[in-house]
Amino acid sequence: MKLHIKSDFPEQFRKGASFYINEKDKLTIDSINFERGLVKFEGYSTPELAKKLTNKNLYTTYEQTRKDCRLEEGENFWFDIIGCKVYEEDELLGEVKELxxxxxxxxxxIKTDEKLLEQKKAKSFxxxxxxxxxxSIDVNEKIIKLNGAKDILEAS
Structure with missing residues (x-):
């Protein structure tokens, strides 16, 4: 079947790698052809079975992502950044909700901090x-320090 890879880490898609399509259903790659964008999953050997996977998204766990995906120096996984408190010059601006x-x-x-919402600032920016x-980003402390973000919030 056709596989559309939208990951920053295509190397995780290899023979024997497993992914979820929901909380309990797991798929294991039997073979993959990157040039043609084709994948075969174990147990899905007919077109009729493969059609059951049409428009499904593949997921993995945070632990498996950390094991299979290599980051460069200074890079972070998005799931580590979500939830970080955002500061500019020691002022809390809000919290990262998504990238x-x-x-x-x-x-x-960034979801704007309640104190700034009381000042009629935008709900997010x-x-x-x-x-x-x-x-800087400190994912262990869940703190991000920014420069110029307050100006963006003011203009939002």
Whole structure:
């Protein structure tokens, strides 16, 4: 069947790798052809069986992702960034709710802190996940320090 890989880590798709299509149903790759974008899953050897997987998304666990996907120095998994508190000059601006990719730029979707909402600021805002906005990320402490984000919030 056709497989559309939208992952930053295509190397995780290999013979023997397992993925979920929901909380309990697991699929294991029997063979994969990247040039043709084709995959065969164990137990899905006929077109009729393969059709049952049409428009399904593949998922994996955080633990398996950490094992199979290699990050470069200074990179983080999106799931580690979500939930981080966002600060600029020691002022809490909000919390990362999601990351969004628009064209080739990743953005932090920040839910604005309650104190700033009381000042009639926007409920949420986007900040590019790159320099010069990004100063530091500490996923262990769940803290992101930004520069220029407050200006973006003010303009939102």
């Amino acid at each position: 969004e990719r628009i064209l080739d730029v990743n953005y932090l979707l 986007l900040v590019p996940h790159r320099k010069p906005f990004l100063i």
